[in-house]
Amino acid sequence: MASSDLDQLVGMGFDQERAQLALSKAGSIPDAIDWLDKNSEKSIDEIKAEDASTAESASADAGEVAMSMRCADCGKTFRTQGEVQFHANKSGHANFEESTEVLKPLTEEEKKAKLEDLRVKLAAKRAGQAEQDKLDKQKNDEIRRKATKETQDAKEALQAKERIKEAQAKKREKQEEIEARKRVQARIEEQKEERRRKAELEKAARLGQAPPEAAPAPAAAPAPPKPSAAYSEARLRLQTPSGTVQKTLPVETTLFEVAHQLTQEKGITVTNFTQTFPRKVFDSTDFGMTLKEAGMVPSAALIVG
Known part of the structure; x- marks a missing residue:
């Protein structure tokens, strides 16, 4: 594991301990980044526990140590057990066999090419996530606007009803004031007529005249016609x-x-x-x-x- 590989992973924002584990398992920067992405949800302790379990299982098996491992399903060869496990998890392949083939290490050009390809894929993934986040935000904003509008409409409708009730109350108060003034005015007229009648009676008594006849009561106003039918x-x-x-x-x-x-x-x-x-x-x-x-x-x- 070259220190420059570790520095590159740390420079990309990965934790140093995780980067060291990734390089020890994957063997190359591109594979290490894939491994880091695959195991991003696991803690360091969980990863170490899995490694210990794998080591115990391997020590229990007897046999010759292979130079490499080959996937019988697709024909790819791998340097380490970690690469085999990563390939199995990613592809779903389950048939592996030992191989005597010695894999050459990646050249600097190959490393750079794979790293660049990985950076492009990572950037595309982040861009896709950013676009999805943008769409989710727009949807949530639309839901909030709709809820706000419905609340405002309900509030305006309630305010309109309240204004109508207030207007009705004011109209009733005004009508009651008019009726009260009419009653007061009628009572004043009755008192004036009573005083006038009393004064005439007193004058007639002083003069020894017969009391004047009472003025005929005004004819009652005709009752309004009743409707011929009740309408619903x-x-x-x-x-x-x-x-x-x-x-x-x-x-x-x-x-x-x-x-x-x-x-x-x-x-x-x-x-x-x-x-x-x-x-x-x-x-x-x-x-x-x-x-x-x-x-x-x-x-x-x-x-x-």
Whole structure:
């Protein structure tokens, strides 16, 4: 084992002890690199234990020491038992025999040629692994982007529902304030009328006149006509930028759900609905209303904006 061979292996980044074992088993730098690659997962202790077991088995066998070993399956010859074992592991061949042929050591040119070939193969292997790592990273990045988008879409949908709920709450509060002001105003008018009536009675008593007749109570407003039939579904004619869509939906369906269906089916973003007759615009603050609450039962024609 030439020190220059060991220096070359160490210079390529291999551990010195492993490099020494590889050269002692393989006999040449190319074969040593193959051996190192094959045994990269084994520890030094495991390799030494295998060598001890092989030595004990060899000492138990009697016979003449061969100059070399020959593979009966492919005809290749080998200098050492380590080369035979490496060839058997790599090729799967199992038929070996002793040979008296003395193998000549590799020339410097042959060593350089094999080493260069091995470097090319090693570089190709590393390049292939780098490309696979790149593809794996791209795939993982795509999975992360998809998961992020799905999470963002779900978050935006939840925020939209929350905005609708807030708008509905504000709308209810505003309506309750209006009703409260109406009740207060009606009570003020009643009190004013009561004071006026009382003043007239007192004046009539002072003058010895008959009390004025009470003004007739205003006629009750006629009750709104009841629907002739109870509807459970509403027919909608929706005019979208890509054409007309007709749907029959339960009367409890919200405008938000209608907008969501159009987004899923037509890929459009709905900001408002305009009812053609009577003309009325329903924006995002009204999307919490049901079709029944929006007066779209039993049917309605809408322009999607």
